[in-house]
Amino acid sequence: MMHCTMDDLLALRAGEASVWARRHAEDCATCRAELDSVYQRVAQLKALPALRPPRDRWPLVRDAARVERVRRRRTWSTWGLAAAAALVGVLLVPRFGGDGSKLHAELSRAKDQSATLENQLQNYDVDGRVLTGRTAARVAELEDRIAVIDGDLAGRSGVKAQAQDAELVKLWQQRVDLMRELLNARSIRTRYVGL
């Protein structure tokens, strides 16, 4: 006697079996028993205990997510800052004169230093990976602070008051200081990794 194949049994389970298979299964106790076994196996598979990860992978995911977040923000802030700096230059340069020339020189110096540090940082951002959570947290914190300053600088692009000029220089200098710290953190990490 010809019995149902496994294909037939699975088709019966799915309600897609041929007319022959359906009729045969109704009459054949062996095939009905086989079909029951399929149901039981599937039920047992579903009832297998959940396997839990042996180690906590969240710190690795978190660190990588921080790096990704910072990288995205830096890409944005680099472009935004470049545009803002150009605009600030156009708006403020004609206003500097007399006592303002000292501020102008300081502003130019801070912007040059900032650009140099930015270039140096690109060299350390080789693989985007961070060795330890502590380093990642420090880098993220510094990037956050730089991003805040960048946002402030970008927001000042339309400000014309002379009183803001000194503050602008101060912000750029703060940015330079933070970038130095960031460069330091990244270079220590890079030396440690041996890149």
Add this chain to the structure above:
Amino acid sequence: MTVALAVPDVLVARAQAGDEAALEALFRAFETPVYNLARRMLRNAEDAEDVLQETFLEVVKSIRDYRGEGYLWGWIRRIAATKALMRIRREQLRATEPLGEELGKPGMHVGANIDLERAFEQLTDTSRAVVWLHDVEGYTHEEIGELMGKSVSFSKSQLARAHARLRGMLGEGEGARA
């Protein structure tokens, strides 16, 4: 295993805004189902851990693209299944899967879960993945075919072969023919 499907919308919204605590809450909610899925599909526990990590890196990167259609678990599960299948494909490129399998090892008896679990582990990577996705996770053959880049009939035949092998390994009745 049963997965709690309901995740508060506010938690998803916070995660989409980049809130680290919300992202961790999502990780904690789904780490076990994701790992379990990967571990059942893959032979190696370390590979499953890697899939867990890769899945959540993808979740963190793409959570903004999740539009709330369907359950979040369905979205995450698809990412995890894709990652696990990629790993299987990569392994298959490195080494051809053995054609023969260990049939009916001593000590495998009908009924007990531990035996079924051991028999399941003896299946080829592809068969195991198809069985788990279809029978446990509830994917259709169309979905499995799409995930694997194969046809619907490939998925169906893998499932039938896998069940025939499980049946043989578990020493069940002789009525059916594979």
